[in-house]
Amino acid sequence: SPLSRAVETSEIISSSNPHLKIIKTDLIKEKKDPSSFAMKKKEEIPWDIIKANRHNPDWCMEDGESFNEVKGRIVKVLDMVEKLPSGSKVLLVTHGSFIKHFTSY
Numbered sequence: 001s002p003l004s005r006a007v008e009t010s011e012i013i014s015s016s017n018p019h020l021k022i023i024k025t026d027l028i029k030e031k032k033d034p035s036s037f038a039m040k041k042k043e044e045i046p047w048d049i050i051k052a053n054r055h056n057p058d059w060c061m062e063d064g065e066s067f068n069e070v071k072g073r074i075v076k077v078l079d080m081v082e083k084l085p086s087g088s089k090v091l092l093v094t095h096g097s098f099i100k101h102f103t104s105y
Contacts, residue, residue: 003029003095010093020091027073027080028102030095032065070101077102 007024014020037045046061053059060066081090092102 006093006095010091013091013093025077025080027077028092028094028098031070031097031101032063034060034062034064036062037064067101070098071105073098074102074105078105 010022014022049061053061057067057071060069077092081088084090092099094102
């Protein structure tokens with residue numbers, strides 16, 4: 001992920017493994033929440049709307065990201081990994097929600 005804490009983590013890992021190649025991509029960034037959620041307290045988020053739509057994989061609130069949009073990014077990441085030379089080892093440094101989506105795919 002290109003977010004600073006993920007970049008820092010990958011740099012720490014690669015500093016003791018100089019043979020590693022770091023590839024930064026937005027494909028493994030954190031799932032995008034609606035901008036209206038920024039700086040809101042948990043109780044201010046419209047959970048009723050989210051719960052009513054949670055079984056619709058194409059639904060997203062405002063400028064957020066749907067489940068299927070995240071899934072599309074996962075497919076692109078898997079395509080990238082598939083194109084690597086045989087025997088390549090891959091370490092994804094990303095965030096919790098992306099990992100949950102990735103491992104459930």
